[in-house]
Amino acid sequence: MSSQDDSSEPHDTTLIVESVSxxxxxDSLLILDDRPAKADRSCCGLLQPKPETNHAISLYNILGAEVTASNLVIAYAQHSAKNDVSVTTVQYPISEKEKVAIERWAQQLLDAAYAKALRGKRLKVLVNPFGGKGTAASLYQRYAAPVFAAAKCQLDVQNTEYRGHALEIAENLDIDAYDAVVCCSGDGLPYxxxxxxxxxxxxRKALAQTAVALLPCGSGNGLTWNAFGTGSVSIAALAIVKGLRTPLDLVSISQKDSRTLSFLSQSFGIVAECDLGTENIRWMGAQRFTYGFLIRLMRQTIWPCDIAVKVEIGDKEAIKEHYAAWSTRPQDPDADSKRLGIAAESPGLPELKYGTVTDELPQGWQVISGETMGNFYAGxxxxxxxxxxxxPATLPDDGLMDVVTIDGTVSRATALTMMNEIPSGRFFDMPDLNVRKASAFRLVPHQKEGYISIDGERVPFEAFQAEVHQGLGTILTKSGCIYEAAGPR
Known part of the structure; x- marks a missing residue:
């Protein structure tokens, strides 16, 4: 191996060990293996030479590199199936005199492989053995644990034993002992x-300092899809290992004397009914949402309510422009440390700028007719x-949420068309879909019974108010700034 004696100088990026380059x-580790094959006889008894091997491993997939007593060992995540990776290693024998130079090269490889990501993350892993189809523990052990081990993450694994247990654990967590809390569940545990x-x-300090991540073991797994763009446990584990700290807007939800935090969505109407009214068929997985939608669509039910919204951007084209500008803005390399500094100075939850749902409606809010509401969804x-x-226009930390309203009197055909356009990305532009970017809203149901869903969790069916807190929480994402979703077209 050719290398520099002065460690302050750039090192040679190429290492030669036993005729392997x-x-x-x-973006990749390129491996050129010119070693001759061991004697291998064909069916005719002739020796078959080993062909030259040229192999590339994505730097993103490299988990570890270390020098043992006699080998250089590189661990990486190899795609074992379309939606899975498994830990694989390559190793090459080395001599004692090569060790110092090879250790330096291995460190250079890890620096390139992890870039801005923290290596050896300290993870508090919470496993919900009851969520989804009840397979979280086995999914973690089979698909995530090997990835974390190969990346030399420091793990503290704990099963949740009852509803609300994860809340108690987080409330009493030693936040200085962990870099992230990893939930093996659906979206209920992150909530x-x-x-x-x-x-x-x-x-505020705890929410800014402690990142939250999700291994997708539930029905919806919204946090994983947004942060990592996958429903695979093993690929999500790799994304957590390589994940970047990302500020996340959180939303305060007030009802009478209560205040809770939402990270994903708030819904009323058909979506809330599809989510919470299908708990009895959780065995269907994500398909239960589709089933619930079709059943309720046939009934053409409406959910009358009073709605008022603090609209910040009310035009779809302006929303698209906002998304384009925000998602491509230059990143401040000191943004995270500044946010942690502010949180340390003002550690408690931020005050509610617009008060609670029991206060007078603030001035300047837009009142929306909700007498024939079919669906209210804020995300x-x-x-x-x-x-x-x-x-598609949402962003992790722009201080705004998207408020969607759909009139319940639209025809069944229109509603089905809208549903079918969700995967295609054309849902946003449909004329019967009203979208507003907002910083707060208030919703008051007219009925006495029904469902209100906050991050997929059922809350009392009564008036509630929502207010965004810009960058209050922290998650791990692949990009460090946007979700893994196609933006508005």
């Missing part, structure tokens, strides 16, 4: 974790579950 490229962190005296993430990119 390993080169650190811009509890955010609210547990939000109940602490140092809530601060783009994807609610697989193939449901309902809010």
């Amino acid at each position: 390993l080169t650190i490229g811009a 509890e974790v955010f609210n547990g962190l939000g109940k602490r005296p140092d809530a 601060n993430m783009a994807i609610m579950s697989k193939d449901t990119n309902m809010f």
Whole structure:
């Protein structure tokens, strides 16, 4: 191996070990193996030479590189199926005199492979053995644990034992001991974790310092789809290993004397009914949402209500322009440290700018007719579950949520067309869909019974008010700035 004696100088990106050339490229580790094959006889008894091997491993997939007593060992995530990766290693024998130079090269490889991502993350792993189809524990052990081990993450794994347990764990967590809380569940556990962190005296500091991530073991898995663009446990585990800290808007939900935090969505009408009214068929997985929608569509039910919205952008074209500008803005490399500094100075949850649902309606809010409401949906993430990119214009930390309203008197054919356009990305532009970017809203149901869904969790069927807090929470994402969803066209 050719290398520099002065460690301050750039190192040679190419390493030669036993006729194998390993080169650190811009986005891949290139391996050229010229070693002759061991004697191998064909069916005719002739020796078959080993052909030259040229192999490239994406730097994103590289998990670890270390020098043992006699080998250089590189661990990486190899695609074992269309939607899965498995841990694979390559190793090459080395001599004692090569060790120092090879260790330096291995460090250079890891620097390139992890780039801005934190190596050896300290993870508090919460496994919900009851969520979804009840397979979270086995999914974690089979698909995620090997990836975390190969990346040398420090793990503290704990099963949740009852509803609200994750909230209690987060509320009492030693936030200085962990870089992230990883939930093996559906979106229910992240909801509890955010609210547990939000109940602490140092809530703002805890929410800014502790990232929350999801291994998709539930029905919807919205957090995983938005942050990592996958429903695969193993690919999500790799994304957590390589994940970048990303500020996340959180939404305060007030009802009478209560205040909770929402990270994903708030719904009333047909979507809330499809989500919460199908709990008895959770065994169907994500298909239960489609089934619930079709059943309720046939009934053409409406959910009358009073709605008022603090609209910030009310035009679809202006929303598209906002998305384009925000998603391509230059990133401040010190943004995270500044946010942590502010959180340390003001540790509690931020005050409610617009008060609660029991206060007088603030001036300047737009009142929307809700007498024939079919669906009210507000989201601060783009994807609610697989193939449901309902809010393509949402951004993690622009301080705004997308409020969607659909009149309940639209025809069944129109409603079905709208549903079919969700995966295609054309849902946003449909004329019967009203979209507003808002910083707050208030909804008052007229009926006495029904469903209101906050992040997929059922809350009392009564008036509620929502207010966005820009960048209050923290998640891990692939990009560090946007969701893994196609933006508005």
